[in-house]
Amino acid sequence: MSLGWKIHADGRSLAPGGSVAHDERLTWPRTFGLAVQHVGAMFGPTFVVPLLMGLDARLAVMMSGVTTIMFLLVVRGRVPAYVGTSGAFVGAVAVVRSQPGAGSAEVTGAVLVAGVVLVLAGLLVHHAGAGVVNRVLPPVVTGAILVMIGFNLAPVVADTYWPQDQWVALTVMVVTMVCAIALRGFLGRIAIFLGLVLGYVLSWVLDRVLGPITSYDPGVGRVLTHPRVDWAQVREADWIGLPSATRLAADGHEIVGWHLPSFSVAAILVMMPATVAVAAGVIGHVKAIGEATGTDLDPLMGRSVVAIGLGTAVAGSVGGSPVTTYGENIGVMAATRVFSSATFHLAGAVAILFGFCPKFGALFAALPGGVMAGSTVILYGMIGLLGAQIWKENGVDFGDLANMVPASAGVIIGIGDTSLRISDSFALGGIALGTIVVILGHHLCRALTPRGPRAGAGDEHLPRILR
Template structure:
């Protein structure tokens, strides 16, 4: 069902063990709350990665909403997921800018042109998966590989917490994490299910209050890239931002040399999308295999649409899967609402500036929970499929790939082309597993992932 949801129970309460399925919903005010929580969950990375790539964050936020709605329509509402900015392209984009002279309008167009072509390739790969059948995926991504991809996607983001968010205010990160722990577990109703959002708002308000009472913090400042004394909550950009306005759109410029630098990211995105879809199927206890190809193609189409107007590449988001795991609310209604809110954010620079003012320490306290939950979903897939790690064919490439992702380890292929982190780990997991199976003389494993 693409649109239209049946109300789950009384629409207000979930009994122990109950979930809200993709085609169900709670009351609309509650669904708006869940939609807002999904926007908050994706906002940090979807806002930060365009900045790293030199692209307009407001365009990225707005177009992530458009891409998410397109994704839900293409998968017929069967796979609840949010499409935010992909980090897999960062290395390729930085290489392109190094060759094109940095952050110039011409380089912006070449970057988005390369991303657009990569999106087309990803969409074609999704169509191939859809028409050739899901057994192709089972052969390439058996449970041991699927679990590993899900795990390294979650744990591979640990460096973002450790190197970017936590150092900005370690005590506020710790307090925010503790508040979120308590809210999720102690409150059984609606408040508990939006515990991530509650923890983030509480951390924001506490940071503002601590600034007023105790003064500024001396710590790593993400804005300057060094340690200095600064307020935890800086609202200057909020005061300067307009209430209503369009982001800065621009068209793409396709150059073959630039395309080559970002194409390897497509491999990681295919595995990442499949891992996310499998994780959603695992949580919802539904067979999503018939929609895997659609999901990959939808992500590719989303990337094409966003990059056509100067936006960033998209991918299904681990942060939002983590929110679903915490809330047990898998309704696609929440994602449609999140998409609309994101589009409105793009039209309201002031509100976007307010959310972007969320202190890094607070984001650290929240994302450490979200990323960890995603990583453990990979372990859950292994347990339920009784993966045998006494077998070196399973243990060796999986262990190596996860460590490469967590590092994150960088492999310099040429001065212009590098693999690192999640992308590098994913390639080692998938390629290493199948290479060792071939060396061991074993046929391809086609057992389906449990769930």
């Protein structure tokens, strides 16, 4: 791909209804401003999700910049996208960490392997055509997987984050809702980030006015009196430097930066279902950009999945988070009508520069638990409801038992963390088992479904199993 972009005819601004193509750009100052806006649009999830995984947020930001540029090079700049931390892996990471002896090295080892699997899947899509994805993973399946991934995390909010400061959590949740709905344009796109900032400031003010809080401290696993905001690590951090290696915070909990991965078969199997959601999301991104620009980008679906797989593998190899394309940035493109790949090259460069500021990373590592609760209660629910949106937009018929039965069983298994013990040392459970049930169950039920009209006229609004 040539990195030379044509100057758009309007140069400094766009006429009503105009747009900037992937191989065009506005003036460099305006392009830089749009790049910073795209970095801001990804702030919420790209900073929050690594913390939920127990990984370093600053390293995740740096790798988001690196993998964004990698993505653009692989797709030759024809699919504009910002690549950030994937929330689809959060539930699987929580399951991995719950296994005896499993830690961040096992998490990132599984992330690396997931990236390799995505590369292979992308190559398959590229050579077999995008239709193979919908045949193997129809919307009823991909929707169920996202429902499991999101709702499986409800206990993390209820048991870990919310008890740390319920009133700050409630405030952050309400503010995030109001910002998402009431604000327009760019500010509405970064509602999660705005909620985090307000919650951070509120927690600091409450420490000064009311003093320390007595609540559950996950760092030690019991109720303690402690400040909501502890900036000891922020004060000690340098302004410029590489992301740090694994270290202990002042309260004793582990902050994991760059590290070499370790490989566990159990962890890898748990992580695999998330690759399905990521591949489906990337393909959806390509479809969305194609529709917005009026171009046929279907031939680039496989290449896009390969690019995300390469980015995930590279990030995992240095202890970073898995990555994916971001819907938030599609929203920014839709609002600005600027699809220039130059904007995203600059956005990646800005994110890399942020990654070289240790004080910046320490500031986010000190996020209070109540603030995390207010954001995650929405973020987790949104992940789950995206699955329901897939069902709705694709007209999934739950009156059809081939859809209803396996999806019902898989979702309950995934949300409830039901386990199937294979041996004394290995078990399948939660999202991994639920995904297997949905995929295999759907295709088995579809193969066994009789052809022809159904009985029970007049009660078509009910699933057949209830008639």
